Amino acid sequence: GAVVSQHPSWVICKSGTSVKIECRSLDFQATTMFWYRQFPKQSLMLMATSNEGSKATYEQGVEKDKFLINHASLTLSTLTVTSAHPEDSSFYICSAPGTYTSTDTQYFGPGTRLTVL
Amino acid sequence: GIQVEQSPPDLILQEGANSTLRCNFSDSVNNLQWFHQNPWGQLINLFYIPSGTKQNGRLSATTVATERYSLLYISSSQTTDSGVYFCAGYTGGGNKLTFGTGTQLKVEL
Numbered sequence: 643g644a645v646v647s648q649h650p651s652w653v654i655c656k657s658g659t660s661v662k663i664e665c666r667s668l669d670f671q672a673t674t675m676f677w678y679r680q681f682p683k684q685s686l687m688l689m690a691t692s693n694e695g696s697k698a699t700y701e702q703g704v705e706k707d708k709f710l711i712n713h714a715s716l717t718l719s720t721l722t723v724t725s726a727h728p729e730d731s732s733f734y735i736c737s738a739p740g741t742y743t744s745t746d747t748q749y750f751g752p753g754t755r756l757t758v759l
Numbered sequence: 760g761i762q763v764e765q766s767p768p769d770l771i772l773q774e775g776a777n778s779t780l781r782c783n784f785s786d787s788v789n790n791l792q793w794f795h796q797n798p799w800g801q802l803i804n805l806f807y808i809p810s811g812t813k814q815n816g817r818l819s820a821t822t823v824a825t826e827r828y829s830l831l832y833i834s835s836s837q838t839t840d841s842g843v844y845f846c847a848g849y850t851g852g853g854n855k856l857t858f859g860t861g862t863q864l865k866v867e868l
Binding site for chain 1: 794807845847854860861
């Protein structure tokens with residue numbers, strides 16, 4: 643089956659630093675990937691759609707300059723949280739559709755837990 | 760925007776019990792899916808079920824798209840079934856998944 647990996651699994655950083663999270667599709671190609679954010683005991687909220695070779699599409703209320711997304715290849719999307727602050731602490735999850743049809747079954751990475759001190 | 764409500768929000772079962780989880784959506788959704796988020800946060804695909812009924816072992820799901828709901832049945836529950844169950848569907852004709860509010864399930868010995 644389709645496997646999506648994320649790295650790192652967890653990260654602790656100081657306020658004001660930047661953190662990069664990688665999302666990889668291991669056994670399939672993904673022209674589109676999605677980034678979600680999940681707060682404790684809450685549902686997943688879509689942050690942005692990552693498009694290979696073009697700019698990401700951000701959801702309303704998500705700061706483009708704070709959450710930089712780069713989809714450099716068909717198997718890799720990165721999310722960089724710039725100048726992180728404690729309120730950015732959250733669980734970040736990426737997903738990719740299992741086929742080129744982006745409304746197909748979504749496969750999710752294991753998530754990255756970010757703690758900003 | 761579209762609302763996807765799940766019920767019950769919390770559920771505690773004794774091992775071996777059966778349960779039904781419900782997902783109601785306020786407007787049409789496409790290609791509804793069910794996921795299980797384990798205690799470590801990993802989302803696991805359970806069903807891709809735009810309509811009709813599917814079964815996989817102790818789990819089955821039914822979606823009635825015309826009435827805007829989907830049901831997930833868990834039979835003979837096990838402690839490993841614990842976690843959060845989410846339904847999600849594509850809305851507005853696009854490719855963005857909207858997640859439901861989730862059902863937190865705890866299965867006890």
